Amino acid sequence: MPQVTLTVNGKSHTVEVEGRTLLVELLREKLGLTGTHVGCDTSQCGACTVHLNGTSVKSCTTLALQADGGVVTTIEGLAAADGTLHPMQEAFREHHALQCGFCTPGMVMSAVDLVNSNPQGLSESDIRHGLEGNLCRCTGYHNIVKAVAAAWPVMHGKETVAAE
Amino acid sequence: MYDFAYEKPTALAAAVASLAGDMDAKALAGGQTFIPVLKQRLNKPTTVVDLAALGLVGITVTADSVTIGAMTTHGEVALSAAVQKAIPALANLASMIGDWQVRHRGTIGGSLANNDPSACYPSAVLALGATIVTDRRSIAADDYFQGMFTTALEQGEIITKVIFPIPQKAAYQKFRNPASRYAMVGVFVAKTAAGVRVAVTGAAQGGVFRHAAFEAALSANFSPDAIAGIATSADDLNSDIHASAEYRAHLIGVMAKRAVAGT
Incomplete structure (x- = not known):
C-alpha cells in the first residue's frame, strides 16, 4: 500500500493510504481530526476546507497522495497550545x-x-x-x-x- | 471511487511513457474536475499519473506573448501582475473560475485537456488564437477543440504550456451558473491586428466555438452597436434546467456586447 508523509498542524505523520484515499479521509479517519467536515462531497460547499502548503483547498477534492510531502493545517491547528483562540x-x-x-x-x-x-x-x-x-x-x-x-x-x- | 495505482513522475518522458503504455491510465492535473468524476465512478483508471512534479508551472511574458505552464493554477494566473498588465482579460477570466479553493488547485492545462463545454479557458484560448504546446508538438487553438470533452490530444499526450499572443484589447464576460459558477454562457472578445475574434463557451453542445457573424461585424466596427442587431441561432445550443437554448442564444448577444463595451 502506498505511504504518504505529511505535516499536519505541525506534527509529521506517515500513513498508509490507497490511491483513491482523499485528503479529508486521511485527516478524519486515519488521524482522527474530525474538525474538518464533509458536507456535500461534490466540491461545492467548502466544509472540508483546509490549508495545504499555505492555501485553502477542498480536502474532499484532493487525493491524500497529492499532499505527500506537504504541510496541512486544519481547524484543530489554529488555536494556540494553551487554548487561546485564533x-x-x-x-x-x-x-x-x-x-x-x-x-x-x-x-x-x-x-x-x-x-x-x-x-x-x-x-x-x-x-x-x-x-x-x-x-x-x-x-x-x-x-x-x-x-x-x-x-x-x-x-x-x-x-x-x-x-x- | 474505484481504487487505482498512483504515480507522480518527475520527468515528462516518464509521464508520457506511463500514459502511453496503458490505455486506461489517466493524467491528473489539479483534479478539480477529475476527482469529482472519479468519485461519481464515471471513470475507472488503472493508474493515475500526477503531473504535479514535472515542473510545468510558471508564467513568462514577452513583448508579444504570454506563456503559461500547463500546471499553473487559475489563482496564479488571476493574481499575476504580469498577466494583469499584458492580457487583463485573461487574468480576469481566471479570477472568475470556481472559487478560491478551486482556483488554488485547478490548472489551465487540466481545463484545456478536459475541454468541458462550460469551462472558461477554452474561450480565451480560441479567441486569442493561442498555441497549445505538448510533449510532442504545437497545436493551434483553431485545430485543438474538437467538440464536447474532445480535443486534438492523442492518447497520453501531455500539454506542457500555452502561448497567448497579446491582443490590442480583449475582454471576457460570463453569465455564471449561480450555484456552481461555471459559464452558462461565456464570451471572450479579442481585437488583434488581424481582426476581431469572438469565442463562445458554455452555450453549445459541441463546446467552445467562434462566432463568425459577430467577428465580421466587430472587425468592421468595434462597438456594441455593431452586433446589437445580430441574432444567434439556438440550433445546437444546450438546453437544460438552468437555461433553454433560446435563452442561451440571447445571452450570447448580451455577453458579447458587454465584453466589447468592457475592453
Missing part, C-alpha cells in the same frame, strides 16, 4: 458568525487564507466574493462577513481584540 475563531465567536456550526471549520479556514492573502485590506464585497467557495445554510452570511472584517486588523497587527 483571531478568526475569536471573531466568529464574538460576532455570532455561526449557528449550527457545521460549515464553520471550512468557513474559518477559508477566511484565514483570505485575510492572510490580502494584507492591503478587504472590502465587504471582497469578503463576500472571497468566501464564494463556502456555503452556510444558517447565518445568512452577514455575521460571517462581519467577523472576517473584524479579524483582518487583528491578524495584520493593526488592532487588538477589544476586552469585554
Whole structure:
C-alpha cells in the first residue's frame, strides 16, 4: 500500500493510504481530526476546507497522495497550545458568525487564507466574493462577513481584540 | 471511487511513457474536475499519473506573448501582475473560475485537456488564437477543440504550456451558473491586428466555438452597436434546467456586447 508523509498542524505523520484515499479521509479517519467536515462531497460547499502548503483547498477534492510531502493545517491547528483562540475563531465567536456550526471549520479556514492573502485590506464585497467557495445554510452570511472584517486588523497587527 | 495505482513522475518522458503504455491510465492535473468524476465512478483508471512534479508551472511574458505552464493554477494566473498588465482579460477570466479553493488547485492545462463545454479557458484560448504546446508538438487553438470533452490530444499526450499572443484589447464576460459558477454562457472578445475574434463557451453542445457573424461585424466596427442587431441561432445550443437554448442564444448577444463595451 502506498505511504504518504505529511505535516499536519505541525506534527509529521506517515500513513498508509490507497490511491483513491482523499485528503479529508486521511485527516478524519486515519488521524482522527474530525474538525474538518464533509458536507456535500461534490466540491461545492467548502466544509472540508483546509490549508495545504499555505492555501485553502477542498480536502474532499484532493487525493491524500497529492499532499505527500506537504504541510496541512486544519481547524484543530489554529488555536494556540494553551487554548487561546485564533483571531478568526475569536471573531466568529464574538460576532455570532455561526449557528449550527457545521460549515464553520471550512468557513474559518477559508477566511484565514483570505485575510492572510490580502494584507492591503478587504472590502465587504471582497469578503463576500472571497468566501464564494463556502456555503452556510444558517447565518445568512452577514455575521460571517462581519467577523472576517473584524479579524483582518487583528491578524495584520493593526488592532487588538477589544476586552469585554 | 474505484481504487487505482498512483504515480507522480518527475520527468515528462516518464509521464508520457506511463500514459502511453496503458490505455486506461489517466493524467491528473489539479483534479478539480477529475476527482469529482472519479468519485461519481464515471471513470475507472488503472493508474493515475500526477503531473504535479514535472515542473510545468510558471508564467513568462514577452513583448508579444504570454506563456503559461500547463500546471499553473487559475489563482496564479488571476493574481499575476504580469498577466494583469499584458492580457487583463485573461487574468480576469481566471479570477472568475470556481472559487478560491478551486482556483488554488485547478490548472489551465487540466481545463484545456478536459475541454468541458462550460469551462472558461477554452474561450480565451480560441479567441486569442493561442498555441497549445505538448510533449510532442504545437497545436493551434483553431485545430485543438474538437467538440464536447474532445480535443486534438492523442492518447497520453501531455500539454506542457500555452502561448497567448497579446491582443490590442480583449475582454471576457460570463453569465455564471449561480450555484456552481461555471459559464452558462461565456464570451471572450479579442481585437488583434488581424481582426476581431469572438469565442463562445458554455452555450453549445459541441463546446467552445467562434462566432463568425459577430467577428465580421466587430472587425468592421468595434462597438456594441455593431452586433446589437445580430441574432444567434439556438440550433445546437444546450438546453437544460438552468437555461433553454433560446435563452442561451440571447445571452450570447448580451455577453458579447458587454465584453466589447468592457475592453
